[in-house]
């Protein structure tokens with residue numbers, strides 16, 4: 001790779017700097033948002049209704065203007081070089097707008113033409129095959145199931161061969177099986193080198209497919225973090241011991257531990273943080289010490305089970321904390 005290509009590969013594909021958006025009503029929907037999106041990653045934007053996710057996506061796509069700040073896509077400014085930046089982006093909207101009487105093939109081919117790209121049946125065939133739509137290519141849109149229509153929306157967004165794909169709530173209202181199917185489609189796209197930005201209300205979706213998570217609340221990007229680091233940094237672990245005999249109360253010499261006893265006295269839970277600055281005891285050695293101390297107190301257990309807080313619990317806490325500040 002030449003030094004120029006190398007620096008291009010290393011530079012963010014989208015660079016968002018100090019974006020503010022004040023609507024004509026005077027409402028500030030985005031507050032000083034800055035974010036770099038790396039080539040080839042899947043980043044999920046999470047946030048409650050009205051947080052500002054769609055506003056941010058619209059600004060990145062150049063569909064809406066920001067009040068201040070700027071966005072560069074592949075080095076080009078989205079406002080000054082709109083055609084260049086928009087051509088690099090595919091946008092999959094939330095709503096299932098369908099060209100009812102058009103065939104799948106014609107719908108996708110037409111979308112490519114909208115970007116001024118010459119017709120290319122080989123590309124359209126490749127996209128339809130990748131999205132398992134090939135056998136439906138001659139079907140009219142109105143005859144497709146909701147899930148298939150969603151795939152066509154993705155095919156349309158990919159028809160002009162964009163490097164970046166925005167998916168706004170890609171699996172809203174679809175059943176579990178189809179959701180998992182869509183995750184596979186999204187992962188395959190990433191493997192083919194497409195950078196993916198998705199918004200979702202399903203935390204489980206972000207947990208399953210994203211490399212990084214951004215959390216937006218009240219127009220502010222309150223956190224951007226590698227998914228694994230986020231769970232590691234903010235998560236708590238809980239060890240539950242199934243006791244051999246019911247315990248009436250937690251012995252006073254074990255007060256230093258964050259222990260909870262179940263009502264029937266048969267389950268003892270120990271919650272600790274995976275981050276070091278927490279008020280909970282965090283050293284792994286404390287678990288060994290706790291087990292020794294339980295033994296000294298004549299408390300025996302016959303099973304042990306460990307759980308880690310989910311991204312959902314972390315997300316709810318983050319939004320709550322940001323409301324307080």
Ligand SMILES: Nc1ncnc2c1ncn2[C@@H]1O[C@H](COP(=O)(O)OP(=O)(O)OP(=O)(O)O)[C@@H](O)[C@H]1O
Nearest residue numbers: 023025027029047048049050051052053054055056
């Ligand atoms: N044209 C507009 N004029 C005034 N306010 C607007 C306009 N469009 C959006 N808003 C407000 O800006 C805020 C952010 O809206 P946005 O659609 O970006 O949120 P969102 O995070 O995408 O929400 P959802 O998850 O419900 O799709 C909301 O409070 C919304 O009411």
